Amino acid sequence: MTPNTDPRTKYTQPPMPEQHxxxxxxxxxxxxxxxxxxEETYxxxxxxxxxxxxxxxxxxxxxxxVAIAYAREGADVAISYLAEEQEDAAATKSLVEEAGRTCATLPGDLRNEQDCIDAVEKTV
Structure with missing residues (x-):
């Protein structure tokens, strides 16, 4: 940001288009x-x-x-997500790796107790 840039007007302003x-x-x-x-700012x-x-x-x-911020702060990350979100997860993994950190991708449904247990064990 340049010294004369007003942060209140730098980004997209409301009203935002309604989306569903x-x-x-x-x-x-x-x-x-x-x-x-x-991706470009933090x-x-x-x-x-x-x-x-x-x-x-x-x-x-x-x-x-959060994954991008943690990686840029020096942490390795593991991300859990629904399996059908694989494409978005791959994009996040790339951004984390660009920050020089590792990223474990853990597809699963956290409504399932075993998926929760597995995610924690794989992260540790």
Missing amino acids: QEPQPGDTARMTPAPDHG RGSGRLSGQRALITGGDSGIGRA
Whole structure:
């Protein structure tokens, strides 16, 4: 951001176009405007070096933003997501790896207790 850029007007302003996607969960690629997960804007400072994080719903949305931020802060991440979200998960994995960290992808449904147990064990 340049010194004269007003952060209140730098990004897309409301009203946003109404959007609804079926079936749920939605698809990041079909959103207008495209969400900002920090791909181009977030710069880390190593605050999580040597740590690991398990991020549920890490394939897209807030989960993707968290995965990027944690990776740029130095953490290796594991992301859990629904199997049908594989394409978004692969994109998140690429962004984490671009930050120089590892990313384990853990498809599953966290409504299933065994999927929860497996995700934690694979992350550890």
